Amino acid sequence: LAKTTQPISMDSYEGQEVNITCSHNNIATNDYITWYQQFPSQGPRFIIQGYKTKVTNEVASLFIPADRKSSTLSLPRVSLSDTAVYYCLAVTYKAAGNKLTFGGGTRVLVKP
């Protein structure tokens, strides 16, 4: 079972790039890593997903090195509205039963 570990919090300033790393040991061969964003009292929202190397969409980039023991979510040029909690998720699909492991979440505070 993959165990995911994230920093508890990080601060940044508007316009800067924020990088959040999630460590996931024992990740299975077929596991994808997914990142979610959550605002207070709201359900998490999908940001990005990847398997290996780098994936980029309109809001973020995700880098997963070849050994896949970690992944880094990159938020370019953050704004105040990016203040939220960010979670990484590893899912292992097995016939005997799936395993879902969310990281503890990283609270990102963007300052003016």
Place this chain on the structure above:
Amino acid sequence: DSGVTQTPKHLITATGQRVTLRCSPRSGDLSVYWYQQSLDQGLQFLIQYYNGEERAKGNILERFSAQQFPDLHSELNLSSLELGDSALYFCASSVGGSSTSTDTQYFGPGTRLTVL
């Protein structure tokens, strides 16, 4: 709006009572997931159902149970409630969830349970 609906939005009850939380997945989604989030805590995965069958079990207490009905909506039953059960309960849904690791989960707005 994710397309996942949860009822009720708020629920206040007393210790020892039993409550039922309801979730309707997005149209076409076969999987439903339940999560518990206590105040200022992370997401704790409880259980997943896929097309009516249990597919994954997390840290779900024996006092809690869930099921997914033929119309794919799901209910989470919480019994013998304790003060510590007060939390936000989220439901999420995804298209697959049986053998596809790329499934994206779409979360509902949550049900806030307060146990007094």
